[in-house]
Amino acid sequence: AGAAADEIVDPRPYAELLRQWSSFHPEFLTLPRKFKIAVIASETDRAAMKLHDIGIKMVRNAAGEIGAQFYVGGGMGRTPMIAPMIREFVPLDQLITYSEACLRVYNRYGRRDNKYKARIKILVHELGKDEYTRQVEEEFAHLLSLGIEPPIAELERIIPYFADPAFETGLSDDLDLSDPDFRLWVERNCHAHKQTGYVIATVSLKPVGGIPGDASADQIRLMAQLAKDYSFDELRVTHAQNIVFPHVKKADLYTVWQQLDEAELGTANLDTVGDIIACPGLDYCSLANARSIPVAQKISQRFGTAERQAELGELKLKISGCINACGHHHAGHIGILGVDRKGIENYQLLLGGSEGADTSLGQITGPGFSEDGIVDAVEKATQVYLSNREGDERFLDT
Ligand code: SF4
Incomplete structure (x- = not known):
């Protein structure tokens, strides 16, 4: 957020406005269950937006105005659901009022008799998207007449807190990729930045055979220092258990990568x-x-070579x-779920899930597997993919 080249706007001020609205909001104190909101602002969904209670996508309408597209009733857990879109465009000066309407219908009719059926996704599912939407629109019309929306000046007050750092201008976008290992890391782990001459660099915390998301104290100190020296003192933790330097000058990227690589943080395996x-x-x-961890380590070892990862894409x-x-x-394109079979650890294989723009839920495939069996099952799934894919089709599409 605030760095990606494909954003139509920085989503963070809107997320902050929603945070201020929801913190200490009396209705949030009495909701049937927990509540999660995600805000994105590009076609590429990096926040699993449709798998949240409320997912908001910042969009532009035909007149070029920025507004919010609302998705309500997504989630994972024991009853995974993809949030349907209930409103294509909510003007910015009605963002909080519409959110309030979504919340009120949930607070009024969400189930409190069974905690497994208390999330908003169950309400939207049981009422149906159309009826839930009708009730939200009715409540929205009522709330509009009450004038509860914070003044747009409040949003304007928040926006400067998310101002761009002092980017240098007139920089070159050229990058010397003559070192093949560096080239691979750039191709895999870096993304386009909105500012010419900068790049978004992701540090993979997934070395071959390692524990996903783990880093030593020394590695964390190094990343903090690199963020200080090369990314405007900023780094972020991703839900995919990696670290992002959001604003690295391309001219500094090779130096950053060399230091990461020396500290065993240069694994080029993102996605x-x-x-x-x-x-x-x-x-x-x-x-x-x-x-979960030993299974991840075994799969990582089995598919550890750069050649195998490149082959599978x-x-x-x-x-x-x-x-x-x-x-x-x-x-997950491949998902693994640990289950208990009469006191023995067992694993179910799911295929075809995604949390990107093409959000889908994985389907359980085959019987349960033992710890070693699930690694073989993943191998089998990749073999089927390799022998059936057409052209450079992704695993998910095959
Ligand atoms: S086992 Fe994993 S999925 Fe289950 S509650 Fe613990 S952390 Fe969550």
Whole structure:
């Protein structure tokens, strides 16, 4: 956010406005269950927007005005659902009022008799998208007459808090890619920046055979120093368990990569089979049915070589140790779910999930597998992909 070349606007001020609206909001204190909101502002969805209670996509209408597209009723966990779009365009000066209407209908009719059916996704599903939308629109019309929207001056007050850092201008976009390892890392781990001469660089915390998302104290100190020296003192943690330097000058990128690489932080595997999301699982979590981390490590080792990762291309693999889905297994191109079979750890394989612009939910495939069996099952799924894909089709599309 605030860095990607494909954003129509920086989504953070809108997220901050929503945060201020929701913090200490009396209705949020009495909702049937927890509530999560995601805001994006580009076609590429990097926030699993449609898998949130409210997903908001900042868009432009035909007149070029910025507004919000509303998706309500998504989520993962034991009843995964993709949020349907309920409003194509809400003007900026009605953003909070429309959010309030979505919330009020939920607060009024969301189920409180069964905590497994209390999330807004169940209400939207049970009422149906059309009836939920009708009720929201009715409530929205009522709320508009009450004038609850904060003045647009409040949004304008927030925007400067997310001002761009002092980018240098007139920089070249050229990058010396003569070092093949650096080239691979740039191709895999870097994304286009909105400012000429800058790039968004992602540090993969997924070395071959490592624990996904782990970093040593020394590695964390190094990343903090690099952020200070080369990314306007800013780094971010992603939901995919990696670290992003949002604003790196292309002229500095080789130096940054060399230092990362020396510290074993230069793995070039973003969005490939080695870039696994794994929840803590039975190693740490008291709710778990099965371990996630050793499975992730075995898969990472099996598919560890650069050649295998290149052969398979984009392949997002996500592992959860139980149905709560903290590892987002429903949204993995390959998802793995740990289950308990008569006291023995067992794993289900899901295929075809995605949390991007093409959000879909993975389908359970085949019987459960043992810890080693699930690694073989992933191998089998990739073999089927390689022998059936057409052209450079992605795993997900095949
Ligand atoms: S998915 Fe289950 S096992 Fe994994 S962290 Fe969440 S609650 Fe724990």
